[in-house]
Amino acid sequence: xxxxxxxxxxxxxxxxxxxxxxxxxxxxxxxxxxxxxxxxxxxxxxxxxxxxxxxxxxxxxxxxxxxxxxxxxxxxxxxxxxxxxxxxxxxxxxxxxxxxxxxxxxxxxxxxxxxxxxxxxxxxxxxxxxxxxxxxxxxxxxxxxxxxxxxxxxxxxxxxxxxxxxxxxxxxxxxxxxxxxxxxxxxxxxxxxxxxxxxxxxxxxxxxxxxxxxxxxxxxxxxxxxxxxxxxxxxxxxxxxxxxxxxxxxxxxxxxxxxxxxxxxxxxxxxxxxxxxxxxxxxxxxxxxxxxxxxxxxxxxxxxxxxxxxxxxxxxxxxxxxxxxxxxxxxxxxxxxxxxxxxxxxxxxxxxxxxxxxxxxxxxxxx
Amino acid sequence: xxxxxxxxxxxxxxxxxxxxxxxxxxxxxxxxxxxxxxxxxxxxxxxxxxxxxxxxxxxxxxxxxxxxxxxxxxxxxxxxxxxxxxxxxxxxxxxxxxxxxxxxxxxxxxxxxxxxxxxxxxxxxxxxxxxxxxxxxxxxxxxxxxxxxxxxxxxxxxxxxxxxxxxxxxxxxxxxxxxxxxxxxxxxxxxxxxxxxxxxxxxxxxxxxxxxxxxxxxxxxxxxxxxxxxxxxxxxxxxxxxxxxxxxxxxxxxxxxxxxxxxxxxxxxxxxxxxxxxxxxxxxxxxxxxxxxxxxxxxxxxxxxxxxxxxxxxxxxxxxxxxxxxxxxxxxxxxxxxxxxxxxxxxxxxxxxxxxxxxxxxxxxxxxxxxxxxxxxxxxxxxxxxxxxxxxxxxxxxxxxxxxxxxxxxxxxxxxxxxxxxxxxxxxxxxxxxxxxxxxxxxxxxxxxxxxxxxxxxxxxxxxxxxxxxxxxxxxxxxxxxxxxxxxxxxxxxxxxxxxxxxxxxxxxxxxxxxxxxxxxxxxxxxxxxxxxxxxxxxxxxxxxxxxxxxxxxxxxxxxxxxxxxxxxxxxxxxxxxxxxxxxxxxxxxxxxxxxxxxxxxxxxxxxxxxxxxxx
Numbered sequence: 001x002x003x004x005x006x007x008x009x010x011x012x013x014x015x016x017x018x019x020x021x022x023x024x025x026x027x028x029x030x031x032x033x034x035x036x037x038x039x040x041x042x043x044x045x046x047x048x049x050x051x052x053x054x055x056x057x058x059x060x061x062x063x064x065x066x067x068x069x070x071x072x073x074x075x076x077x078x079x080x081x082x083x084x085x086x087x088x089x090x091x092x093x094x095x096x097x098x099x100x101x102x103x104x105x106x107x108x109x110x111x112x113x114x115x116x117x118x119x120x121x122x123x124x125x126x127x128x129x130x131x132x133x134x135x136x137x138x139x140x141x142x143x144x145x146x147x148x149x150x151x152x153x154x155x156x157x158x159x160x161x162x163x164x165x166x167x168x169x170x171x172x173x174x175x176x177x178x179x180x181x182x183x184x185x186x187x188x189x190x191x192x193x194x195x196x197x198x199x200x201x202x203x204x205x206x207x208x209x210x211x212x213x214x215x216x217x218x219x220x221x222x223x224x225x226x227x228x229x230x231x232x233x234x235x236x237x238x239x240x241x242x243x244x245x246x247x248x249x250x251x252x253x254x255x256x257x258x259x260x261x262x263x264x265x266x267x268x269x270x271x272x273x274x275x276x277x278x279x280x281x282x283x284x285x286x287x288x289x290x291x292x293x294x295x296x297x298x299x300x301x302x303x304x305x306x307x308x309x310x311x312x313x314x315x316x317x318x319x320x321x322x323x324x325x326x327x328x329x330x331x332x333x334x335x336x337x338x339x340x341x342x343x344x345x346x347x348x349x350x351x352x353x354x355x356x357x358x359x360x361x362x363x364x365x366x367x
Numbered sequence: 368x369x370x371x372x373x374x375x376x377x378x379x380x381x382x383x384x385x386x387x388x389x390x391x392x393x394x395x396x397x398x399x400x401x402x403x404x405x406x407x408x409x410x411x412x413x414x415x416x417x418x419x420x421x422x423x424x425x426x427x428x429x430x431x432x433x434x435x436x437x438x439x440x441x442x443x444x445x446x447x448x449x450x451x452x453x454x455x456x457x458x459x460x461x462x463x464x465x466x467x468x469x470x471x472x473x474x475x476x477x478x479x480x481x482x483x484x485x486x487x488x489x490x491x492x493x494x495x496x497x498x499x500x501x502x503x504x505x506x507x508x509x510x511x512x513x514x515x516x517x518x519x520x521x522x523x524x525x526x527x528x529x530x531x532x533x534x535x536x537x538x539x540x541x542x543x544x545x546x547x548x549x550x551x552x553x554x555x556x557x558x559x560x561x562x563x564x565x566x567x568x569x570x571x572x573x574x575x576x577x578x579x580x581x582x583x584x585x586x587x588x589x590x591x592x593x594x595x596x597x598x599x600x601x602x603x604x605x606x607x608x609x610x611x612x613x614x615x616x617x618x619x620x621x622x623x624x625x626x627x628x629x630x631x632x633x634x635x636x637x638x639x640x641x642x643x644x645x646x647x648x649x650x651x652x653x654x655x656x657x658x659x660x661x662x663x664x665x666x667x668x669x670x671x672x673x674x675x676x677x678x679x680x681x682x683x684x685x686x687x688x689x690x691x692x693x694x695x696x697x698x699x700x701x702x703x704x705x706x707x708x709x710x711x712x713x714x715x716x717x718x719x720x721x722x723x724x725x726x727x728x729x730x731x732x733x734x735x736x737x738x739x740x741x742x743x744x745x746x747x748x749x750x751x752x753x754x755x756x757x758x759x760x761x762x763x764x765x766x767x768x769x770x771x772x773x774x775x776x777x778x779x780x781x782x783x784x785x786x787x788x789x790x791x792x793x794x795x796x797x798x799x800x801x802x803x804x805x806x807x808x809x810x811x812x813x814x815x816x817x818x819x820x821x822x823x824x825x826x827x828x829x830x831x832x833x834x835x836x837x838x839x840x841x842x843x844x845x846x847x848x849x850x851x852x853x854x855x856x857x858x859x860x861x862x863x864x865x866x867x868x869x870x871x872x873x874x875x876x877x878x879x880x881x882x883x884x885x886x887x888x889x890x891x892x893x894x895x896x897x898x899x900x901x902x903x904x905x906x907x908x909x910x911x912x913x914x915x916x917x918x919x920x921x922x923x924x925x926x927x928x929x930x931x932x933x934x935x936x937x938x939x940x941x942x943x944x945x946x947x948x949x950x951x952x953x954x955x956x957x958x959x960x961x962x963x964x965x966x967x968x969x970x971x972x973x974x975x976x977x978x979x980x981x982x983x
Contacts, residue, residue: 019858022855022858023859025855026856026864029855029864029866029868030865032869033872034873035848069839073847073848073851074847076851077850080858084854084858087858112850
């Protein structure tokens with residue numbers, strides 16, 4: 001089957017699934033039922049560990065959105081307008097829009113228009129949950145490109161302008177290989193990697209490249225760019241699953257970075273419906289751990305009120321309900337301090353690649 | 368009254384300057400902002416009382432000039448009756464002169480020590496005399512005085528005394544320089560005090576000129592001068608032993624029984640003789656010769672002999688209507704309810720409670736409710752936590768009246784609670800007279816008044832909720848649902864679905880629908896009736912046709928109407944119940960699609976969807 005006809009089939013399936021939702025509304029009118037949709041409740045309280053896949057997914061708590069209230073009725077109205085756009089504007093015409101464009105398109109929808117982008121983003125996620133599809137299936141793209149990666153792996157990417165093959169260490173610029181927003185178009189050809197190290201900040205990613213960490217340890221470096229994009233998480237999962245390469249995550253030592261690790265390893269609360277697709281339960285946390293702050297005598301900042309609130313909230317987050325994380329979180333609360341990845345620079349620019357990372361990787365049994 | 372005697376006693380022993388220094392706190396002259404506030408208060412209270420006694424609509428002008436951070440000049444001017452020349456020095460420059468301590472009457476002046484205290488404070492801190500102008504009539508001269516108080520003798524010292532030109536009809540003006548400061552933006556400030564004063568004195572116009580020359584006018588909203596509080600004789604239950612002894616000593620009556628009858632209210636011939644008998648005193652005895660021990664027995668007898676409660680018509684409440692106007696003029700609000708309780712008695716003193724609650728408008732939603740406390744029309748700004756009014760507010764379960772109340776404290780929400788206590792004697796917790804004591808009779812009356820306005824607030828809010836719900840439903844059925852139906856039809860390339868059954872459901876209406884289908888040569892008609900409400904619904908349903916119908920079930924009542932026939936069913940549906948009427952028509956289906964609308968009768972139009980409602 002050719003790429004094109006495959007795509008057409010895919011699109012028509014997406015259309016059928018979306019129409020099914022609208023058909024439900026239609027039938028509700030006909031059967032004299034107030035239009036409504038039932039969705040899993042998307043909160044911290046309603047995520048549970050799927051024993052099989054070992055990632056966090058939505059539980060059984062459902063929330064009802066019904067046209068009985070103005071809020072519910074408007075949600076259903078907006079849902080129908082978005083579905084109309086996705087079918088007639090995207091899938092029928094083979095066009096796509098970004099999340100931001102979609103928000104702007106709604107400007108002309110009168111009372112169905114969105115008041116802020118987070119509202120339309122959220123609705124797209126709802127549609128993913130209802131249909132079991134992903135936004136790419138509706139031709140909806142994220143705003144920014146994925147992050148970059150650098151390391152001993154050769155890939156083939158199918159682009160709109162044909163196939164491109166490249167080695168992500170030898171055939172890319174200093175910044176590395178740019179991860180596309182849809183990584184399903186990427187094939188892995190060959191690799192020589194012992195492990196993948198996912199890094200929160202650009203500064204540390206650049207430091208590791210400059211120090212030749214990838215060559216010395218045969219490591220694939222992936223830049224997370226803060227809270228990682230879906231494509232970055234998906235690519236890490238695919239490399240881990242398809243190529244069997246272990247994954248470690250290296251972030252700042254603060255409550256927000258703990259969440260970055262959690263979304264790579266366990267899945268994010270907001271997109272728990274995609275956890276099985278994007279989370280890498282085998283990913284391990286290198287640090288910066290709360291205990292590292294003490295052990296390596298890193299320079300620190302005081303926790304502010306938001307930090308403390310975030311840590312306290314993590315204590316009731318089911319994803320952090322392990323002895324390891326309880327200890328790390330409580331220790332940070334006790335210290336009242338947080339630390340950045342780059343704090344290692346205080347001990348010399350090579351310290352992190354020559355001392356800290358090898359020590360931690362050794363402890364973790366990765367090297 | 369204790370303070371009066373204290374003062375009188377001490378006056379001989381020490382100079383009043385010394386006395387003042389020692390008692391600054393209780394006289395209301397402690398912090399620098401409060402010194403100014405107390406002075407304003409004394410002057411304004413005097414002005415309002417004087418106008419009221421002469422049935423003049425008060426026009427009060429207050430100007431505050433600030434030379435430095437803690438030095439101000441206060442000018443207060445009124446259009447009152449003025450003061451005769453001879454009285455001026457003593458009214459302003461003799462402590463306790465003309466005080467109301469022995470008058471049993473509801474008045475503002477019962478509160479504070481008088482304007483002379485402000486004069487003394489001004490003189491002690493600035494060294495300058497008080498400057499007074501007063502004029503009693505259009506044709507009378509305006510007298511100008513500069514006065515100091517002799518702090519050794521408590522007698523006025525006249526620095527200047529002359530006649531000046533003054534372009535006012537009549538009135539009094541006082542100018543005082545003092546160490547004090549003008550503050551803004553807090554509860555205990557001149558601005559707030561005047562604003563609250565304006566609320567409970569809606570007949571007054573009050574103008575304030577702040578140090579930066581900013582002018583604020585609290586305009587009057589009524590031309591009705593309040594009914595004057597009348598003076599009454601003291602009631603035996605409210606009298607203290609010391610006062611009783613003083614009354615005995617200075618009476619003009621020669622015999623005890625008449626003394627009792629004419630010095631107290633509610634003592635008649637019989638009661639006077641009962642009191643004498645009970646205390647073992649001769650009714651013929653000269654009151655001036657009653658000893659301390661005998662006076663004590665007399666005082667005891669007051670408590671044991673049955674004496675009716677004091678008259679209460681001597682009080683002057685603000686009245687519901689004027690509280691409403693007062694609140695409305697100083698705030699933007701959606702709802703106000705006020706109440707004036709019937710007069711009642713505490714410890715032999717008549718008193719009366721009034722309460723108001725204002726809600727909504729631009730009042731802050733997340734903050735504690737503002738409590739405005741008044742005693743004899745004077746705002747109480749200090750010691751809110753110690754006051755019976757606050758305790759009563761805290762003691763009420765406001766959730767029952769639709770206001771949030773975290774803990775058992777002051778409720779939270781966009782509301783103002785106002786309480787006014789009027790009495791010939793307000794029981795204060797202390798001499799600073801800023802908090803009303805927890806006298807059970809007063810607390811009970813305050814609670815009853817608050818609960819009364821609370822109930823009306825709750826009624827209002829639940830009606831608002833219902834209207835909001837109705838409005839919300841209207842928006843759904845009129846704007847949102849039709850758009851959903853159209854969009855859903857468009858996407859599926861199908862006709863727009865009929866929303867009426869869903870509308871009936873959302874509105875909780877009775878839904879009526881006629882369905883016609885072909886059956887052999889004729890048509891079969893089914894009328895479905897469903898009650899989507901939570902109440903039982905009764906009504907009559909009319910099917911008025913130019914044909915007669917066949918095999919109806921149930922049977923209708925048939926009423927011929929010329930060429931037409933009216934078929935009438937009496938319908939009664941339990942909540943959520945559904946019924947059907949079926950019959951046949953010997954006409955073609957095309958013709959049947961032109962049947963006229965069904966008509967419902969004896970039911971509210973808003974409760975029916977799918978039929979025309981006609982109520983004759």
